[in-house]
Amino acid sequence: MRHLLTASMPRDEAVALLDLAEDMHQIQDRELKKLPALRGRTVVNLFFEDSTRTRSSFEIAGKWLSADVINVSGKGSSVSKGESLRDTGLTIAAMGVDGVVVRSGASGAPALLADWIGRPVVNAGDGTHEHPTQALLDAFALRRRIHGDAARGKALDGVRVAIVGDIAHSRVARSNALLLPALGAEVTLVGPPPLLPPAASDGTRLGVRAEPSLDRVIDERPDAMMLLRVQLERQAGKVAPSAAEYITGWSLTDERLARLGDAHLLHPGPMNRGLELSSRAADSDRSAILEQVTAGVSVRMAVLYALLASDHPAPDHASSVSGGAR
Amino acid sequence: MTTLLTGAAVLGGEPRDLAIEDGVLVDPSAIDRDRAEVIDASGLVALPGLVDLHTHLRQPGGEQAETVASGVRAAAAGGFTCVFAMANTNPVADTPAVVEQVHRLGLEAGLATVRPIGAVTVGLAGERLADMTMLARSAARVTVFSDDGHCVHDAELMRRALEHAAALDAVVAQHAQDPALTRGAVMHEGPLSAELGLGGWPAVAEASIVARDAMLAELAGARLHVCHVSTAETVEVVRAAKARGARITAEVAPHHLLLTEELVRSYDARFKVNPPLRTDADVRALREALADGTIDIVATDHAPHAPEAKLAAFADASFGMVGLETALQVVQMACVETGLMDWAGVARAMSTAPAEIGREPGYDAPLAIGSPAHVVLVDPAARAVVEERHLKGRSANSPYLGRELPGRVLHVWHGGRRTLAAGEIVTGEIVTEEVGR
Structure with missing residues (x-):
């Protein structure tokens, strides 16, 4: 594995990565949460966009693997003074870092950096494109919910997942629409029509089924529902509906929660309680939201380990996990 | 000699x-x-010297990317003997002083005739008309007006520009792009833009403006030229307007005859252009439209950029590709080797017809004695x-x-x-x- 740029990967590679994350998960129960695997390695978290939770998660993951982790933020650095993406990347690479975790507002920026700098690159979210570690942690948390401690080696065959919200602008939705079907899940995208991405000639969107009506999807009793963060200020009144309209059609209200039955609830955070889902839903025993956060550290440890540990025998992951690079 | x-x-x-x-x-x-x-x-x-109705020479103001002198070198290398220089310079070619400067730089450079295009609106801002008659009567003899890079999207301004153009026997060359439908657009809108997470440019944003402009041109009794037609939908609109008898001509850029949006998968900004690379079906429709005369000419939309403008994330990089040097090769590949056109057809689409649209004399009898x-x-x-x-x-x-x-x-x-x-x-x-x- 050279880079993690996309969540598009074959099933066996995804399962292997989730299993590696299970190994990492075990150390969270230890008193001393530290593995020596990346001792002497330096990882830079290069965040052109603010993101406290993803950056912290990568930082903890790197530190638990004994890597030196440096955070470089776009704001206040030379980046905000007009330095190009390429020059920033080359400068950081020239300092001798071993891997770069990139968050960027520009779709495709991690793939370009991977080409330019010749170091392992992890996509920590790029524009409205992908957020592969988020999809991996979603899959990890869902697999644990379903299979418990017997999750190792398993996929998500036949698990029906509804992803609800602003699909068109969501990198979380994109990565999940790639990863979950590879693991055997059936994904349905749900959202206001202007917030669904363009359809292919066969009617699918992002390669999976799309459905504007949340109520119809709830009637199908999916096994899991992922509520995406909604930013209604984005082209308010034109592309995005009002909050009231959104809640009427697409919020997981208490009433819908009751009809949904025992589906697992996921949310990538940060939540707008009362908008994407009710507080009762967020705090119910169906909610895997905090488990997702915990899973995030395990999955990111697995990714950093697979990319940077010299003794990791992972060449068979290489082709597709780095599939976004050329 | x-x-x-x-x-x-x-x-x-x-x-x-x-x-x-x-x-x-x-x-x-x-x-x-x-x-x-x-x-x-x-x-x-043997072909007649090629005429490019759509070239960006960047001078004044963009000399790090191209000058008139360097641009005519590219023109000569590609077989062009006359290029029409777009108005989106800095300052904009909306006054006689600027078009006369470009005209003079062309004479000094030699190698090819440089015909400045005048702006339709002051500063290309789409708010008030440039002094079109003064531009036409300047030493640069402007015969083509365009806000290219921007759409003249206010319908009344477009109507009045066409009325002026009709009186001057000039043509308005429209960059057809509805701005409201293309906010943040950097590639063709469709399943691939959805997959890549890049802002989509729907085909209707081009075709709808062309439909409106054709009607305005009929109303004004004026000649309308449509820049860089990129979609099958626009081809149908142009075909219908011609069938009604509208005085409409259309161009296609070489890259739209050969390349598709699939290249954007690389996020390599070399493939970022406006209008964007489209689909296979569009490429086929454009080739056929050029062959059957619905699209009149090939024009390069030669758009030079310094390296730093392209070494950026796709959404942040500049739009445009250089095209003068390779245009004829691309047309050979896309239209001649596919059997759609013969060389006489290429001469018409790349020399006789663009010269006629731009009122450039000397190209009406290609390779004829005299x-x-x-x-x-x-x-x-x-x-x-x-x-x-x-x-x-x-x-x-x-x-x-x-x-x-x-x-x-x-x-x-x-x-x-x-x-x-x-x-x-x-x-x-x-x-x-x-x-x-």
């Missing part, structure tokens, strides 16, 4: 000789062959991978680098003056009179 070209396939036809004397084509049987420079043109196709000697010799059998050294302008943002293209422009005469010899630029003396009129 007399030059004799022997055995050239004139417009792709049977081999015959051509003779150039005192800047015009003369009867080869009437010259003194012993005193003529003889060029063996057997196996080569015509100005704007002549191109092409080796259609050559094939080569495009390399940076083939690009003679200042910028190298070509989408064809590393790609094999057929054909090679070998020799070019502009008004009888040699501008390209065996593929290399002939740097002549500075010319201050107008050539070939």
Whole structure:
């Protein structure tokens, strides 16, 4: 594995990565949460966009693997003074870092950096494109919910997942629409029509089924529902509906929660309680939201380990996990 | 000085000789062959000098990417003897002073005729009309008006611009792009833009403006030219407008005849252009429309950019590709080798018709005795991978680098003056009179 740029990967590679994350998960129960695997390695978290939770998660993951982790933020650095993406990347690479975790507002920026700098690159979210570690942690948390401690080696065959919200602008939705079907899940995208991405000639969107009506999807009793963060200020009144309209059609209200039955609830955070889902839903025993956060550290440890540990025998992951690079 | 070209396939036809004397084509049987420079043109196709109705020369204001002098080198390398320079310079070509400057720089550069295009609106801002009559009456003799890079999207402004143009026998060349439908758009809208997470540019944003403009042109009794048609939908709109008798002409850029949106998968900003690369179906429709005359001409939309403008994330990079050097090769590949067009058709689409639209004299009787000697010799059998050294302008943002293209422009005469010899630029003396009129 050279880079993690996309969540598009074959099933066996995804399962292997989730299993590696299970190994990492075990150390969270230890008193001393530290593995020596990346001792002497330096990882830079290069965040052109603010993101406290993803950056912290990568930082903890790197530190638990004994890597030196440096955070470089776009704001206040030379980046905000007009330095190009390429020059920033080359400068950081020239300092001798071993891997770069990139968050960027520009779709495709991690793939370009991977080409330019010749170091392992992890996509920590790029524009409205992908957020592969988020999809991996979603899959990890869902697999644990379903299979418990017997999750190792398993996929998500036949698990029906509804992803609800602003699909068109969501990198979380994109990565999940790639990863979950590879693991055997059936994904349905749900959202206001202007917030669904363009359809292919066969009617699918992002390669999976799309459905504007949340109520119809709830009637199908999916096994899991992922509520995406909604930013209604984005082209308010034109592309995005009002909050009231959104809640009427697409919020997981208490009433819908009751009809949904025992589906697992996921949310990538940060939540707008009362908008994407009710507080009762967020705090119910169906909610895997905090488990997702915990899973995030395990999955990111697995990714950093697979990319940077010299003794990791992972060449068979290489082709597709780095599939976004050329 | 007399030059004799022997055995050239004139417009792709049977081999015959051509003779150039005192800047015009003369009867080869009437010259003194012993005193003529003889060029063996057997196996080569002779075409009239190419005319590009849509070139960005970047001067004034963008000299790090291109100048008039470097742009005409690119033109000569591609077989062009006349280029129309778009108005989106800095300052904008909305006053006689700017168009006359560009005109003068063209005369000084030689190599090709440079015809400045005037802005439709002041500063390309789409708010009030430029002084179109003053531009037309300037020493630069503006005959084409365009806000290219921006759509004249206010319908009333477009109507009034067309009314002025009709009185001046000028043409308004519209960059058809509804701004409201293309906010944040950087690639063709469809399943691929959804997958790549890039802002989509729907086909309807082009076709709807063209439909409106065709009706406005009919109302004004004016000539409308549609820049860089990129979609099958727009082809249908143009076809219908022509069938009604509207005075509408249309161009297609070479890259839209060959390349598709699939190239954007790389996020390589060399493939970022406006309007964007579209689908296979669009490419097919555009080729057929060019072959059947629905689209009148090929125009390069040569858009040079300095490297830093392209070494950026896709959404942040500049739009545009250089195209003068490779245009004829791309047309050969997309339209000639596919059997859709013959060389006479290429001459019409890349020389006679654009000159007619731009009211540039001297191109109405291609390679006929008595015509100005704007002549191109092409080796259609050559094939080569495009390399940076083939690009003679200042910028190298070509989408064809590393790609094999057929054909090679070998020799070019502009008004009888040699501008390209065996593929290399002939740097002549500075010319201050107008050539070939």
